[in-house]
Amino acid sequence: MENEMDIDPLESRGTKRPAEDNETPKPKKIRALDPDVVNKIAAGEIIVAPMHALKEMIENAVDAGSTSIEILIKEGGLKLLQITDNGHGIDRDDLPILCERFTTSKLKKFEDLSSIGTYGFRGEALASISHIAHLTVTTKTAGSSCAWRAHYSDGHLVPAKPGQNAAPKATAGRGGTQITVEDLFYNVPTRRRAFRSASEEYAKILDVVGRYAVHCAGVSFSCRKHGDAGVSISTPAAAGTIDRIRQIHGSSVANELVEFNVEDDKLGFRSSGFATNANYHVKKTTILLFINHRAVESTAVKRAIEQTYSAFLPKGGHPFVYIDLEIEPQRVDVNVHPTKREVNFLNEDEIIESICSNIRSKLAQVDSSRTFLTQTLLPGVTTMEPLSQDNTGPGPSFEGAGGAPKTPAATKKPYEHNLVRTDSKMRKITSMLSPAVAQPHPESETSPSNVLDEGLQYETTDREPIRIALTSVKNLRAAVRACMHNNLTEMIASHTYVGLVDERRRMAAIQSGVKLYLVDYGLICSEFFYQIGLTDFGNFGMIKLDPAPKLIDLLRIAADTEREEHEANHQSQNTAKESQAEADEIFTNAPDLVAKTLIDRREMLNEYFSLQISEEGTLLSIPLLLKGYLPSLAKLPRFLLRLGPYVNWTSEEECFRTFLRELAAFYTPEQLPTPASETEGPSQSQTQEAETETEDEFIKNRRLQLARMLEHVVFPSLRARLVATQRLLRGVVEVADLKGLYRVFERC
Structure with a gap:
């Protein structure tokens, strides 16, 4: 303590020294931290809450080949956290080093990280727990005549009681391993006082158990509070994924699930899962994401899923999605977060887009069977009947006890100035503008692929994606993020493309919410293609x-x-x-x-x-840079x-x-000249018209091709990928606000 406090109190407060004082302060001595302090710091990074300790132990139990996992919790896991499995157990000879840091049976050399396929591999979980709790392990292997019990503290074996031998003791027990964690954070009082309530921590534990109970097929899970007769979660080993979702999240979710599958050998991944259809929506998105069977979180995946569902659900509605994503191990880096809660992998944008595209197609297929509750206008009749859009739905539906029908709550009719066009088939604003401003093409009703695929043939190659770790590229990406304008980014991410206004000035109209904007797509595309160059660097x-x-x-x-x-x-x-x-x-x-x-x-x-x-x-x-887009x-x-x-x-x-x-x-799309039919007057000679006819034929085709590429390729990609920077603000102008126009029409 004396060494830690030998600091000049005046110097520590930043006191100014007089100019004539030429004494230079001595540099502070660099000392190695005590190993106990190092281990407690490491433990605090890995075990942040009881749910993290339990997650690590569940993963170890699944790695051990368990088919049954039982969990017992007391006071939110702070007093007692016990997990019992029927896996292959731990050898008696391995128990002395079980809780030492970086001891593992799954990793031998650093190169093994590129092909790791198990949950745990760094040997830090039990070591971290032993530094901040009292840890007891009881284990029995198939070849052992009895079970062995060992107690641990600070990574080492300790006796069960003072004065006894610290060596593991023989005891009765069944095959598998039981890990008991008591008094979690007993020696870190600040961390322990930070937890609000035991019920809140127990809810977080149930969330972790529920995620693995849904994902781990062939493994039964049970979780209960200490002293309670019933269990909070119970899933049998033979249950299917939908049945597991039903038991964890309820029938309201399980009844509205659609299955999706997507695979791409070039990107080295395959994905499957279940997503709710348009009949189900709640106030908060629920995403169960497993990458290589590891429960992780991803802001990019959540944002992409929510954008996908925005076209199917009402405003404020959110889905439930379970995604099982398997990627080739050499393309994934799981060693980027202390708790392995986040992972990095190659071609993240392409993989997410493939999954969302598949979900989108599945939702579109089942959207025609959406059901609604309707009520007759005749007095005295309260029967409700769910009808499909073609009026061929099932019979009456009753909810609640005794089959008593429920009456839907009355909803207020929205004002017209709050209504927003959402059907792309409705008349667009460009059809209302004068020919000098907008040029509707007679071929506008034809399939976009006729224009987009003209002269373009795509073929895949065997070239392996390159993982870019250059500091220069990372700095350039960080510079883009530093200039991000949040509101403009969100506006473009949720916009609806209205139409091309002027090819010469490179202006297009988009709608966001109840507002209409004119955007300089030349300026926006210049920034967009620069960002694509950074994100896909080395993999064009x-x-x-x-x-x-x-x-x-x-x-x-x-x-x-x-x-x-x-x-x-x-x-x-x-x-x-x-x-x-x-x-x-x-x-x-x-x-x-x-x-x-x-x-x-x-x-x-x-x-x-x-x-x-x-x-x-x-x-x-x-x-x-962008499939389907051909530069000039x-x-x-x-x-x-x-x-x-x-x-x-x-x-x-x-x-x-x-x-x-x-x-x-x-x-960046080029500026096209105004059509000759608009610039030439009626007094011009037939010779001039004949000279410009062949020239305008190429420009006419390019104009049609560019309009299609902007609508079907560029602007959809802007929604998904553009990080709008500050300099793009000068390229966006608000031209109409539905609420403002409504006030004007009211005065008229």
């Missing part, structure tokens, strides 16, 4: 060019275009002849310099950006030319940032 698809053009030819085309624009500016500004000659020399030499720069770095460009260039200077492929290849020459002067090739982080910005600019 490829657009193969056939026939493959020469890189130098494309660069010369871009240089000639730049020269013509420069000469036009030179003539208008009367620039000196010397500067014009200097510019001509730059434009002449630029293609060769840029070609040499790109060819010299072709391996890096191929590995990180899927930009393939042969040794001979042939451009084989360019990056594919007319912008390709200028994009390649700008990679020379506008990319910082000397700094890694700046190189990645500037390259991805140029790539995003290339992918």
